[in-house]
Amino acid sequence: MGSSAPTTAPSASPAPPDAAPPSPSSCPAPPDRSRPRTPPATPTTEPRHDPKTANRRAPMSSRSPVPRHPDRRRVALRDVPRPSAGGPLRPMRILVVDDQADYRDAIAHALRRQGHEVQTAGDGRRAIARGLELMPDLVIADWVLPDRVHGLLVAAALRLLWPQLSLILISAYASSDLWFEASQIGAAALLDKPFTLERMQAAVAAAGRWSEPQPRSPVAMVISEPDGTLRYANPAARLLFASTPAGAEAGRWQELLPRWRQVLRRAHREWVEVRPRHAGGRRAWQLRGRPTVGGQLHVILDGDEILHFHRRGRGYYSNELLVHLLLDLIPEGRPRWPFPGQALVVDGSALFRRLAATEIERAGGLCHTAATGEAALELIARDPDISVVLLDGSLVEEDDGELLHELRRRPGMRIVGQALDGRQASTLAARGVSRVVSKPWAIEDLLRALDDAPAPS
Known part of the structure; x- marks a missing residue:
């Protein structure tokens, strides 16, 4: 979300947008995976690597991606995965998921020209439904999607059926936390928006040859x-x-x-x-x-x-959550996230960031995370849809006031503090954060605090 469409190198003519994907009712029955693939009449070739254009990026837009985090290279995630040896690129079934039609159509058109079978979707739940029809080998998904079923959840749910499925995640809001989370779920690559079609094609070519043992699906x-x-x-x-x-x-x-x-x-x-x-x-x-x-x-x-069933699968997502997504169920009796836009958890502890994000996502919300006030300010500047912020008390103690000042400038922003003890709660109150939840909190505690939290007009 929130970036210009992928571009080709200046010497290449832009790919025309592809036709809109058919509705689910008109989609053909999924192909039989038991039958061997029939190669296309025209052999496909791997995109030629041109060192002059391989790393060229599209012009920066008003909502350009977050700059690379200094800790990014510490994360065990492949920028473009190492291909296994030998053989031309095989045609694949690819699911492209992005709510921006220009990105979605440009990627789909380029991949179809290489001989791949491609389906597209504009949100997470529709992507899962299309995935059940297509039985994809590769999912290319934006992280932020309009129905709050983000790209990592789409891939994790479909992997319950097909553990060997590969993922290329794309995002305009890359952070060290997102890179780490993508690596935990086994993503082959994470591409910052904006990117060139050549870079996407190179990532697809490498993912098509990537060979990595996957655990058996537990469901x-x-x-x-x-x-x-x-x-x-x-x-x-x-x-x-x-x-x-x-x-x-x-x-x-x-x-x-x-x-x-x-x-x-x-x-x-x-x-x-x-x-x-x-x-x-x-x-x-x-x-x-x-x-x-x-x-x-x-x-x-x-x-x-x-x-x-209720235990965590690979990555951070419980099998229960993923099965509910596959079955298109909304769990009964569980609190639902009622606020528009995204949440942001700002906490120096990776454990608490992940626990908080998991609680919000299980309730149907979508959550950014940041370890520092500086990283939080970067995300807030690039995502105008952040409407809820959870601030760790220890970070507020160290903050010079810039973060809270910026948050209070945003119309409709709800701010809730997180405190480990009474001292942190007092510090938050002294800085004007009157609504505080005690760590560790349950989603019911947070929703009660948010119901009472002032939302500036």
């Missing part, structure tokens, strides 16, 4: 046809099927479940407990599903997986 998932044919089952599902008489290669729901039609229909409304066919003493499964284009997606949990 069993199946995509099936209306007649019960299993179109796709991830490795966790195949392992679960292996414990039944139907075996790991079961091809139809009829082989696995008694009264399968009624069970699957009910699973679209609620979690359903069912024992597999001829289960004997085997544990019951828990099923929940959603319709997809031309079929349906179902999550299957057995007794052991239910115990691990």
